[in-house]
Amino acid sequence: MKGVILVLWDIDRTLLYTGDIDRRVYKETFTSVVGRPPTALPARGTGVTMPLAVRELLRVNQVPEQDVEAFAARIVDELPERLAGHRELLVNDGVIMPGAVDALTAVQQAEHLIPTVVTGNLRGSAQTKLSELGLIGYLDTTIGGFASDDSHRPALVRIAQDRAAAKHGGPFNRDNTVIVGDSLEDVRTGFEGGARVIAVASGTTTEQQLRAAGAQHVLADLTSTTTLLRLINQDQTP
Template identity: 40%
Template sequence: MLWNVDLTLVDVAIVTRDAYAEAFRVVTGRPLIKLVPPMGRPDSEIVFETLAVNGIQAEDDHLPRFLSALAVAFADRRGRLAKEGRMMPGAKAALKAVSRVDGVIQTVLTGTIRGNAVHKLKAFGLDKHIDFTLGGYGEEVYPKATLLQVAQSRAKQRFGTPFTAANTVVIGDSTRDVQAARIGGAAMIAVASGRSTAAELRDAGAAAVLPDLSDPAAVVSSLLSLTSSSVVTAQPT
């Protein structure tokens, strides 16, 4: 099972914006004027667009330098996450409930770079049931659908089991998450806790739509109804 992170499990937008501003200043020597909205995109994509809208011509070394600076800036601010951010309703109980389902591996499918995803979840005690060595992350320069396939490949290498839409479930809050699941080959549980409405998530093709994660039994029930194998891969960020 692959969990999305932002607006599915946590909301730390204020700290993220500050970290982006610091990383931009470090890399370009200029103040950040405009940060593009995430919209379910990976950090690698957001970085290029942020450079463009602020009048910076991207060069070959900009992305690795920016992601490195972003990791440092975010780590420096990790003490603010629990104070200025929030855990989404039901997130901890949902992760715990899914962990009790036999054969389920929980990881993340997120646009956030791996180090920052770990900080976000640890700040709220949500990392206990997550295997961060699997999953897909924002420093990998792929669209989210490809990140999903990368995560499935990692799980196959670990467990020797092919992962398909029959035994892979993504849970996220945006229509981009739904599209990634459909293209990448996974079943989709959508939660209307982000910027996409329940109707938009259904129209995008989500197999199950929940208002949020506040009913762990509904999360588990949706998971079981969508899988036909005893082994499941979990979560998008």
């Protein structure tokens, strides 16, 4: 396992962008479960895990606190299936981020790199998005960390590391684990969860904000695979 690096890709606004489809799914599922449409929806591009976004959605729409957990569980259960019902919309309106395919290809083809995901998406939602936009084949989604594993995003790093270790041998730790993501949550996840961070300013967070949050490296986008690979490799402890 010497020299092997686990690469944890964020999904939304790092690899792909699905516009308002997630918000549409939140609205539809909230209406189905609560019995009325929401008047407010989750903020865009925060990187917060879906279970936490659902609880916030319920609270800002004045759902009584005693009902929040029960409604949240039902909404979280429904979200992946409801998203899967919009496959055609994902194909037609979803966008692959600039450089993402070449970046994914380069990481996948490097023998010492193990590509998977750490995402605020539930597993089913992540797999649907990646499948419909043709990216799932570049990633090992049998490992990785999903919001359906834990709503606390930093905990997903250890989950992914443990799954990778079980499949490939180990151990995986901060020295040989890298997150590639666009949000402040990705930076926090790396710091608290135990991974280096390569931030990509392709979402709603600026390069300056990502640097101020402590990202080790910040890229404008994924269009330079040479730079990305150099950054993934350069800080590894021998």
